[in-house]
Amino acid sequence: MHASPDQLNATFAALADPTRRAILARLAAGEATVKELSEPFAMSGPAVSKHLRVLERAGLITRGRDAQWRPCRLEAAPLKEVAEWAAEYRRFWDASYERLDDYLQHLKEEGHHGHSE
Amino acid sequence: MATASRETTFTTPSDREIVMTHVVDAPRALVFEAHTSPEHVPHWMTGPEGWTMPVCEIDLRPGGEWHFVWRRDDGSEMDMRGRYREVDPPARLVNTESWGADWPETLNTLVLDEEDGRTTITSTILYPSQEARDAALATGMKDGASTSYDRLAEYLAKR
Numbered sequence: 001m002h003a004s005p006d007q008l009n010a011t012f013a014a015l016a017d018p019t020r021r022a023i024l025a026r027l028a029a030g031e032a033t034v035k036e037l038s039e040p041f042a043m044s045g046p047a048v049s050k051h052l053r054v055l056e057r058a059g060l061i062t063r064g065r066d067a068q069w070r071p072c073r074l075e076a077a078p079l080k081e082v083a084e085w086a087a088e089y090r091r092f093w094d095a096s097y098e099r100l101d102d103y104l105q106h107l108k109e110e111g112h113h114g115h116s117e
Numbered sequence: 118m119a120t121a122s123r124e125t126t127f128t129t130p131s132d133r134e135i136v137m138t139h140v141v142d143a144p145r146a147l148v149f150e151a152h153t154s155p156e157h158v159p160h161w162m163t164g165p166e167g168w169t170m171p172v173c174e175i176d177l178r179p180g181g182e183w184h185f186v187w188r189r190d191d192g193s194e195m196d197m198r199g200r201y202r203e204v205d206p207p208a209r210l211v212n213t214e215s216w217g218a219d220w221p222e223t224l225n226t227l228v229l230d231e232e233d234g235r236t237t238i239t240s241t242i243l244y245p246s247q248e249a250r251d252a253a254l255a256t257g258m259k260d261g262a263s264t265s266y267d268r269l270a271e272y273l274a275k276r
Contacts, residue, residue, distance in 0.1 A: 090127060091164065091165055092164035092165065093125055093137055093164075094125050095163075095164050095165045095166075096161055096162050096163065096164055097125045097137075097139040097141075097238070098125075099160075099161040099163070100139075100141060100151060100161040100162075101141055101142070102161075103151065103157070103160050103161040104141055104142070104143035104147060104148065104151060105142070105143075107143070107147060107151070107157075108143060108147070112147055112150075113144065113146060113147060114144060114145075114146025114147035114148070114149060114150040114207060
Protein backbone atom coordinates (compact mmCIF):
# COMPACT_ATOMS: atom_id res chain seq x y z
CA MET A 1 0.00 0.00 0.00
CA HIS A 2 2.03 2.93 -1.25
CA ALA A 3 -0.43 5.82 -1.16
CA SER A 4 -1.49 7.43 2.11
CA PRO A 5 -5.09 6.76 3.17
CA ASP A 6 -5.91 10.49 2.76
CA GLN A 7 -4.67 10.54 -0.79
CA LEU A 8 -6.51 7.34 -1.65
CA ASN A 9 -9.67 8.71 -0.03
CA ALA A 10 -9.63 11.85 -2.18
CA THR A 11 -9.16 9.70 -5.26
CA PHE A 12 -11.88 7.24 -4.17
CA ALA A 13 -14.36 10.05 -3.50
CA ALA A 14 -13.71 11.55 -6.92
CA LEU A 15 -14.02 8.15 -8.60
CA ALA A 16 -17.23 7.25 -6.78
CA ASP A 17 -19.37 9.21 -9.27
CA PRO A 18 -20.18 7.47 -12.59
CA THR A 19 -20.16 10.76 -14.57
CA ARG A 20 -16.70 11.58 -13.28
CA ARG A 21 -15.47 8.11 -14.20
CA ALA A 22 -16.93 8.58 -17.69
CA ILE A 23 -15.19 11.96 -17.97
CA LEU A 24 -11.89 10.33 -17.01
CA ALA A 25 -12.46 7.58 -19.55
CA ARG A 26 -13.09 10.22 -22.23
CA LEU A 27 -9.90 12.05 -21.22
CA ALA A 28 -7.96 8.78 -21.49
CA ALA A 29 -8.49 9.20 -25.25
CA GLY A 30 -6.92 12.69 -25.18
CA GLU A 31 -7.37 16.29 -23.99
CA ALA A 32 -10.82 17.87 -24.19
CA THR A 33 -12.49 21.18 -23.42
CA VAL A 34 -15.51 21.66 -21.17
CA LYS A 35 -17.68 22.05 -24.26
CA GLU A 36 -16.39 18.80 -25.76
CA LEU A 37 -17.00 17.02 -22.46
CA SER A 38 -20.55 18.42 -22.07
CA GLU A 39 -21.81 17.02 -25.39
CA PRO A 40 -21.67 13.23 -24.84
CA PHE A 41 -23.10 13.53 -21.31
CA ALA A 42 -25.99 15.85 -22.24
CA MET A 43 -24.96 18.08 -19.34
CA SER A 44 -24.66 21.83 -19.02
CA GLY A 45 -21.23 23.45 -19.00
CA PRO A 46 -21.57 24.48 -15.32
CA ALA A 47 -22.55 20.91 -14.29
CA VAL A 48 -19.51 19.50 -16.08
CA SER A 49 -17.32 22.23 -14.58
CA LYS A 50 -18.43 21.19 -11.11
CA HIS A 51 -17.30 17.60 -11.73
CA LEU A 52 -14.04 18.87 -13.22
CA ARG A 53 -13.32 20.87 -10.07
CA VAL A 54 -13.68 17.70 -7.95
CA LEU A 55 -11.38 15.81 -10.31
CA GLU A 56 -8.87 18.65 -10.31
CA ARG A 57 -8.82 18.85 -6.49
CA ALA A 58 -8.18 15.08 -6.35
CA GLY A 59 -5.25 15.60 -8.72
CA LEU A 60 -6.85 13.33 -11.32
CA ILE A 61 -6.85 16.00 -14.03
CA THR A 62 -5.01 19.20 -14.81
CA ARG A 63 -6.31 22.10 -16.89
CA GLY A 64 -4.52 24.20 -19.46
CA ARG A 65 -3.75 27.87 -18.87
CA ASP A 66 -5.57 29.24 -21.90
CA ALA A 67 -8.28 31.29 -20.17
CA GLN A 68 -10.88 30.62 -22.82
CA TRP A 69 -10.46 26.89 -23.51
CA ARG A 70 -8.64 25.42 -20.54
CA PRO A 71 -8.41 21.92 -22.02
CA CYS A 72 -8.53 19.11 -19.45
CA ARG A 73 -5.90 16.43 -19.29
CA LEU A 74 -5.88 13.15 -17.38
CA GLU A 75 -3.19 12.74 -14.72
CA ALA A 76 -2.30 9.07 -14.44
CA ALA A 77 -0.39 8.95 -11.12
CA PRO A 78 -3.26 9.00 -8.55
CA LEU A 79 -5.32 6.64 -10.70
CA LYS A 80 -2.42 4.27 -10.81
CA GLU A 81 -2.26 4.33 -7.01
CA VAL A 82 -5.91 3.28 -6.80
CA ALA A 83 -5.53 0.67 -9.50
CA GLU A 84 -2.51 -0.70 -7.67
CA TRP A 85 -4.42 -0.72 -4.39
CA ALA A 86 -7.28 -2.75 -5.96
CA ALA A 87 -4.85 -5.06 -7.70
CA GLU A 88 -2.94 -5.49 -4.44
CA TYR A 89 -6.15 -6.40 -2.63
CA ARG A 90 -6.78 -9.15 -5.19
CA ARG A 91 -3.20 -10.32 -5.07
CA PHE A 92 -3.39 -10.44 -1.29
CA TRP A 93 -6.38 -12.81 -1.28
CA ASP A 94 -5.21 -14.83 -4.27
CA ALA A 95 -1.91 -15.49 -2.52
CA SER A 96 -3.51 -16.10 0.90
CA TYR A 97 -6.04 -18.63 -0.38
CA GLU A 98 -3.34 -20.39 -2.36
CA ARG A 99 -1.31 -20.68 0.83
CA LEU A 100 -4.43 -21.86 2.69
CA ASP A 101 -4.68 -24.82 0.28
CA ASP A 102 -1.19 -25.97 1.26
CA TYR A 103 -1.68 -25.19 4.94
CA LEU A 104 -4.91 -27.23 5.16
CA GLN A 105 -3.15 -30.11 3.45
CA HIS A 106 -0.41 -29.89 6.08
CA LEU A 107 -3.00 -29.84 8.93
CA LYS A 108 -4.79 -32.88 7.49
CA GLU A 109 -1.51 -34.78 7.25
CA GLU A 110 -0.88 -33.96 10.91
CA GLY A 111 -4.25 -35.47 11.77
CA HIS A 112 -6.25 -32.28 12.43
CA HIS A 113 -9.94 -32.44 11.65
CA GLY A 114 -11.15 -29.23 13.24
CA HIS A 115 -13.06 -29.48 16.53
CA SER A 116 -16.06 -27.35 15.76
CA GLU A 117 -18.30 -29.84 13.89
CA MET B 118 -7.91 -37.65 -5.09
CA ALA B 119 -9.79 -34.60 -6.31
CA THR B 120 -7.66 -31.50 -6.58
CA ALA B 121 -9.19 -28.28 -5.33
CA SER B 122 -9.32 -25.43 -7.81
CA ARG B 123 -6.69 -22.89 -6.85
CA GLU B 124 -8.64 -20.09 -8.52
CA THR B 125 -10.20 -17.39 -6.40
CA THR B 126 -13.12 -15.68 -8.12
CA PHE B 127 -14.18 -12.09 -7.43
CA THR B 128 -17.73 -11.00 -8.28
CA THR B 129 -20.12 -8.13 -7.49
CA PRO B 130 -23.61 -9.64 -7.05
CA SER B 131 -25.14 -6.41 -5.75
CA ASP B 132 -24.37 -2.69 -5.68
CA ARG B 133 -22.67 -2.77 -2.29
CA GLU B 134 -20.89 -6.12 -2.26
CA ILE B 135 -17.71 -7.82 -3.36
CA VAL B 136 -17.77 -11.62 -3.13
CA MET B 137 -14.73 -13.89 -3.17
CA THR B 138 -15.10 -17.64 -3.63
CA HIS B 139 -12.49 -20.32 -3.29
CA VAL B 140 -12.74 -24.11 -3.03
CA VAL B 141 -10.42 -26.04 -0.72
CA ASP B 142 -9.81 -29.74 -0.32
CA ALA B 143 -10.65 -29.96 3.40
CA PRO B 144 -13.69 -30.36 5.67
CA ARG B 145 -15.32 -27.12 6.75
CA ALA B 146 -14.65 -27.66 10.48
CA LEU B 147 -10.96 -27.44 9.70
CA VAL B 148 -11.46 -24.48 7.34
CA PHE B 149 -13.46 -22.65 10.03
CA GLU B 150 -10.69 -23.27 12.52
CA ALA B 151 -8.07 -22.03 10.05
CA HIS B 152 -10.03 -18.73 9.79
CA THR B 153 -10.69 -18.23 13.51
CA SER B 154 -7.71 -19.56 15.49
CA PRO B 155 -4.68 -17.30 16.16
CA GLU B 156 -2.67 -20.52 16.01
CA HIS B 157 -3.54 -20.94 12.32
CA VAL B 158 -4.39 -17.54 10.77
CA PRO B 159 -0.79 -16.15 10.65
CA HIS B 160 0.29 -19.26 8.74
CA TRP B 161 -1.71 -18.41 5.63
CA MET B 162 -3.53 -15.04 5.70
CA THR B 163 -0.40 -13.15 4.78
CA GLY B 164 -0.85 -12.28 1.11
CA PRO B 165 2.11 -12.17 -1.27
CA GLU B 166 5.66 -13.24 -0.38
CA GLY B 167 7.40 -10.89 2.03
CA TRP B 168 4.48 -10.33 4.41
CA THR B 169 4.10 -11.68 7.94
CA MET B 170 1.41 -11.31 10.61
CA PRO B 171 3.13 -10.44 13.92
CA VAL B 172 -0.16 -9.61 15.68
CA CYS B 173 -3.21 -11.88 15.51
CA GLU B 174 -5.70 -11.36 18.34
CA ILE B 175 -9.06 -13.12 18.17
CA ASP B 176 -11.81 -13.03 20.77
CA LEU B 177 -14.17 -15.45 19.06
CA ARG B 178 -17.64 -14.65 20.39
CA PRO B 179 -20.41 -12.26 19.33
CA GLY B 180 -19.23 -8.77 20.31
CA GLY B 181 -15.62 -9.98 20.67
CA GLU B 182 -12.86 -8.00 18.96
CA TRP B 183 -10.22 -9.10 16.48
CA HIS B 184 -7.01 -7.30 15.56
CA PHE B 185 -4.52 -8.26 12.84
CA VAL B 186 -1.27 -6.49 12.00
CA TRP B 187 0.68 -7.33 8.86
CA ARG B 188 4.34 -6.41 8.38
CA ARG B 189 6.14 -6.24 5.07
CA ASP B 190 9.81 -7.02 4.63
CA ASP B 191 10.43 -3.27 4.10
CA GLY B 192 9.13 -2.69 7.66
CA SER B 193 5.81 -1.06 6.70
CA GLU B 194 2.74 -2.25 8.61
CA MET B 195 -0.95 -2.58 7.93
CA ASP B 196 -3.43 -2.62 10.78
CA MET B 197 -6.92 -4.06 10.59
CA ARG B 198 -9.49 -4.64 13.29
CA GLY B 199 -13.16 -5.27 13.88
CA ARG B 200 -15.75 -7.04 15.96
CA TYR B 201 -17.48 -10.39 15.57
CA ARG B 202 -21.23 -10.22 15.07
CA GLU B 203 -22.18 -13.88 14.49
CA VAL B 204 -20.06 -16.90 15.38
CA ASP B 205 -21.68 -20.08 14.10
CA PRO B 206 -19.06 -22.82 13.62
CA PRO B 207 -18.42 -24.50 11.24
CA ALA B 208 -20.79 -22.76 8.81
CA ARG B 209 -20.82 -19.03 9.25
CA LEU B 210 -18.87 -16.07 10.64
CA VAL B 211 -19.94 -12.42 10.46
CA ASN B 212 -17.64 -9.58 11.50
CA THR B 213 -16.99 -5.90 10.93
CA GLU B 214 -13.66 -4.82 9.45
CA SER B 215 -11.92 -1.45 9.38
CA TRP B 216 -8.49 -0.17 8.37
CA GLY B 217 -8.88 2.90 10.54
CA ALA B 218 -11.08 5.96 10.86
CA ASP B 219 -10.42 7.16 7.30
CA TRP B 220 -11.75 3.98 5.75
CA PRO B 221 -15.31 2.82 5.42
CA GLU B 222 -16.17 -0.01 7.82
CA THR B 223 -17.31 -3.13 5.99
CA LEU B 224 -19.44 -6.06 7.17
CA ASN B 225 -17.84 -9.35 6.16
CA THR B 226 -19.68 -12.67 6.03
CA LEU B 227 -17.83 -15.95 5.71
CA VAL B 228 -19.96 -18.94 4.64
CA LEU B 229 -18.51 -22.46 4.43
CA ASP B 230 -20.32 -25.16 2.45
CA GLU B 231 -18.98 -28.72 2.50
CA GLU B 232 -19.56 -31.37 -0.14
CA ASP B 233 -17.65 -34.66 -0.51
CA GLY B 234 -14.95 -33.46 1.87
CA ARG B 235 -14.33 -30.22 -0.04
CA THR B 236 -15.33 -26.82 1.22
CA THR B 237 -16.50 -23.81 -0.77
CA ILE B 238 -15.44 -20.61 0.97
CA THR B 239 -17.69 -17.66 0.19
CA SER B 240 -16.52 -14.36 1.63
CA THR B 241 -18.87 -11.41 1.17
CA ILE B 242 -17.69 -7.86 1.87
CA LEU B 243 -20.59 -5.43 2.29
CA TYR B 244 -19.71 -1.74 1.91
CA PRO B 245 -21.73 1.05 3.54
CA SER B 246 -22.66 2.46 0.12
CA GLN B 247 -22.38 1.72 -3.56
CA GLU B 248 -20.00 4.67 -3.83
CA ALA B 249 -17.62 3.16 -1.29
CA ARG B 250 -17.78 -0.23 -3.03
CA ASP B 251 -17.27 1.22 -6.50
CA ALA B 252 -14.38 3.30 -5.28
CA ALA B 253 -12.75 0.26 -3.69
CA LEU B 254 -13.23 -1.68 -6.89
CA ALA B 255 -11.55 1.14 -8.79
CA THR B 256 -9.97 -0.21 -11.90
CA GLY B 257 -8.57 -3.51 -10.76
CA MET B 258 -11.28 -6.12 -10.32
CA LYS B 259 -12.86 -8.26 -12.96
CA ASP B 260 -16.65 -8.64 -13.33
CA GLY B 261 -17.24 -5.38 -11.50
CA ALA B 262 -15.55 -3.42 -14.25
CA SER B 263 -17.77 -1.11 -16.26
CA THR B 264 -16.81 0.04 -19.74
CA SER B 265 -15.22 3.20 -18.42
CA TYR B 266 -13.19 1.18 -15.93
CA ASP B 267 -12.01 -1.02 -18.80
CA ARG B 268 -10.90 2.01 -20.78
CA LEU B 269 -9.12 3.46 -17.78
CA ALA B 270 -7.43 0.14 -17.09
CA GLU B 271 -6.26 -0.01 -20.70
CA TYR B 272 -4.93 3.52 -20.44
CA LEU B 273 -3.11 2.80 -17.19
CA ALA B 274 -1.64 -0.39 -18.59
CA LYS B 275 0.10 1.69 -21.27
CA ARG B 276 1.76 4.07 -18.78
